Amino acid sequence: xxxxxxxxNVPDTTTKVxxxxxxxxIDVNGIQWVINPWDELALTRALELKDDAxxxxxxxxxxxxxxxxxxxxxxKALAIGADDAIRINIEAGDAYAIAVQxxxxxxxxxxDIILCGIESSDHNGSTVGGMLAExxxxxxxxxxxxxxxxxxxxxxxxxxxxxxxIITVPAPFIAVVQKGIAKEPRIAAMRGIMMARTKPIKVVxxxxxxSLTEVINYEMPKPRAACKxxxxxxxxxxxxxxxxxxxxx
Amino acid sequence: xxxxxxxxxxxGKFKKLSFELVSYASKVAEMLGQxxxxxxxxxxxASELEKLAAYGAEKxxxxxxxxxxxxxxxxxTSMIAEVxxxxxxxxxxxxxxxxxxxxxxxxxxxxxxxxxxxxSRLPVxxxxxxxxxxxxSGKAFANVAIKTEIKIITLAQNSFEVVESxxxxxxxxxxxxxxxxxxxTQVKEVQKQSGKILITDADIVVSGGRGMxxxxxxxxxxxxxxxxxxxxxxSRPVSDEGWRSHDEHTGQTGKIIAPNLYFAIGISGATQHLxxxxxxxxIVAINTDKDAPIFEAAQYGIVGDASKVLPKLVExxxxxxxx
Numbered sequence: 001x002x003x004x005x006x007x008x009n010v011p012d013t014t015t016k017v018x019x020x021x022x023x024x025x026i027d028v029n030g031i032q033w034v035i036n037p038w039d040e041l042a043l044t045r046a047l048e049l050k051d052d053a054x055x056x057x058x059x060x061x062x063x064x065x066x067x068x069x070x071x072x073x074x075x076k077a078l079a080i081g082a083d084d085a086i087r088i089n090i091e092a093g094d095a096y097a098i099a100v101q102x103x104x105x106x107x108x109x110x111x112d113i114i115l116c117g118i119e120s121s122d123h124n125g126s127t128v129g130g131m132l133a134e135x136x137x138x139x140x141x142x143x144x145x146x147x148x149x150x151x152x153x154x155x156x157x158x159x160x161x162x163x164x165x166i167i168t169v170p171a172p173f174i175a176v177v178q179k180g181i182a183k184e185p186r187i188a189a190m191r192g193i194m195m196a197r198t199k200p201i202k203v204v205x206x207x208x209x210x211s212l213t214e215v216i217n218y219e220m221p222k223p224r225a226a227c228k229x230x231x232x233x234x235x236x237x238x239x240x241x242x243x244x245x246x247x248x249x
Numbered sequence: 250x251x252x253x254x255x256x257x258x259x260x261g262k263f264k265k266l267s268f269e270l271v272s273y274a275s276k277v278a279e280m281l282g283q284x285x286x287x288x289x290x291x292x293x294x295a296s297e298l299e300k301l302a303a304y305g306a307e308k309x310x311x312x313x314x315x316x317x318x319x320x321x322x323x324x325x326t327s328m329i330a331e332v333x334x335x336x337x338x339x340x341x342x343x344x345x346x347x348x349x350x351x352x353x354x355x356x357x358x359x360x361x362x363x364x365x366x367x368x369s370r371l372p373v374x375x376x377x378x379x380x381x382x383x384x385x386s387g388k389a390f391a392n393v394a395i396k397t398e399i400k401i402i403t404l405a406q407n408s409f410e411v412v413e414s415x416x417x418x419x420x421x422x423x424x425x426x427x428x429x430x431x432x433x434t435q436v437k438e439v440q441k442q443s444g445k446i447l448i449t450d451a452d453i454v455v456s457g458g459r460g461m462x463x464x465x466x467x468x469x470x471x472x473x474x475x476x477x478x479x480x481x482x483x484s485r486p487v488s489d490e491g492w493r494s495h496d497e498h499t500g501q502t503g504k505i506i507a508p509n510l511y512f513a514i515g516i517s518g519a520t521q522h523l524x525x526x527x528x529x530x531x532i533v534a535i536n537t538d539k540d541a542p543i544f545e546a547a548q549y550g551i552v553g554d555a556s557k558v559l560p561k562l563v564e565x566x567x568x569x570x571x572x
Contacts, residue, residue, distance in 0.1 A: 011385075013386070013501055013520060013521055014519075014521075016388075017385045019389070037501065037502055038502065041502075094363070095354070095364065096357060096358070096363065118350065121386055121501065122384065122385055123384055124367050124382075124383055124384055124385075124386060125364075125366050125367075126345070126350040126354075127353065127354040127357065129354070130322070130350065130353070130355045130357075131354040133322070133355065134326065134358035134359060139322065139323055139433040140322045140351065141351075141434065142322065142347055143347030143350070161259060161447060161449070161450075162441055162442055162445070163439060164439075164440050165319075165320075165440075166436070166438040166439075166440075167435060167436050168435045168437060170433055176350070178502075179495065179502050179503050180495060211363075211396075212357070212362070212363030212364070212396055212397050213363040213393050213394060213395050214393070215392070215394075216379060216391075216393065216394050217392055218384065218390065218392075219389065219390045219392070221387070221388070221390065221527075224545075224546065225548060227534070227547045227548060228550070229550050229551065229552065230550070230551050231551075232551050232552060232553025232557065235551055235561035235562055236561050236562065236564060236565030236568070238533065238549055238562065238565070239562060239565035239566050239568075239569060240565070240569070241549060242533070242549070243569055246510070246531050249453065249477055249510065
């Protein structure tokens with residue numbers, strides 16, 4: 001069995017974002033780039049599945065659309081334990097363009113399980129996984145908090161409003177994964193970092209494809225009104241304010 | 250041409266989210282001078298379908314089919330795409346929850362329709378078609394142009410007020426036979442939590458962090474939530490420690506919510522936590538550390554210890570309830 005984990009290269013989640021060029025681009029100065037948190041959990045789960053030999057997972061590959069500048073993030077994924085990487089060599093467009101690039105690059109690679117994080121922490125789109133599934137004609141399950149292989153069968157937990165469903169689905173399939181898929185992201189050990197240097201990154205030339213959407217500009221949120229303080233001894237006054245002033249209770 | 254809004258149901262019932270979606274679709278339809286058509290798949294009572302009329306749907310298409318035994322993303326995509334084609338939909342509206350996140354991207358490919366997800370307002374402009382959406386987990390917003398003829402929007406929950414606007418209303422039963430070969434999802438078991446208010450649905454959420462000090466201290470927090478008809482939530486360290494269930498974790502990688510009122514009790518307000526709650530209309534912060542970043546996001550604050558403040562809040566709520 002072969003697993004692909006799609007990863008996005010995003011600013012560290014503690015970044016204070018700023019925009020340049022008339023607010024059309026993020027200011028990349030000083031940004032630490034990391035594996036998108038959900039993708040990192042997906043990768044961790046893929047490696048856990050591979051660790052248990054009875055699951056019969058041969059390889060874990062990471063797939064990424066981006067320029068050579070995102071290779072440090074791919075090397076990190078390899079250091080954590082992925083066997084190899086595929087990088088489609090173009091600056092990421094919108095979700096559709098990314099999904100098409102991924103689909104064309106992996107169509108003939110015969111992955112059995114494809115894991116995608118439920119959203120990227122930059123554009124918050126939640127769309128690449130589902131698009132990729134549709135482009136490949138694979139079934140997809142979205143909101144997945146557990147993927148197991150039991151007697152060769154895929155057993156998936158899907159989070160629904162107010163509960164969960166235990167599902168089976170035949171491979172090949174795409175799981176769009178969320179919280180719960182792995183406890184903690186796996187951290188690269190020194191040995192992994194050394195080994196990552198020689199693991200293969202296959203660079204694929206991109207397709208000619210147009211984005212369907214375009215960011216016109218970015219805006220910062222309106223500053224919130226300053227916090228109104230209530231003394232701790234007089235905490236009950238807060239409830240009065242919430243009722244009479246904010247009118248929310 | 251039409252604006253088509255897809256509505257899931259929960260055991261045959263709609264909820265506030267459904268009415269937000271219909272209200273939104275009908276306002277967009279008004280901007281375009283087109284009808285808003287609601288699509289419901291599965292068994293839903295006629296009385297539930299009629300509720301949708303109050304929010305501006307001119308037509309409700311209902312597909313009921315015994316062969317649909319599970320929420321299979323390919324099967325639903327096929328059915329919605331077929332209805333979109335039959336109704337000449339040029340705008341599709343879905344929820345930005347797990348079902349919407351499952352279907353919208355597949356429909357995007359199927360209909361060659363650009364998608365903007367997590368939209369929180371009416372379109373900024375129609376021509377070009379520009380919508381306003383959250384990016385960087387709430388640290389910024391983007392105006393996004395959708396350049397395709399058909400456009401897909403997923404609406405952020407609790408971001409759009411329900412608007413009553415009664416229209417003459419018809420229910421149409423549509424018989425669409427799903428392609429059995431596509432049905433690959435088999436549900437083996439469903440585990441439901443009953444009686445709990447869902448964090449994502451709640452108008453008020455009372456959330457505790459490490460400042461609660463111990464899982465044994467949650468009593469007054471739960472009591473406050475019960476009195477307010479609120480859901481309980483927690484920060485990531487609390488769910489990681491196993492003090493509270495993972496279902497309660499709000500934040501970047503947990504639940505992303507937008508209640509009217511959010512109590513952050515003993516939560517310092519790390520960026521990752523704020524990413525999950527920054528769309529709340531009012532945030533109340535209770536923390537011993539007056540420099541905690543949560544006070545920058547909050548409209549009301551108390552610098553103090555949760556164990557001393559919570560009982561006072563409980564008493565105050567009891568008092569206003571008794572009036």
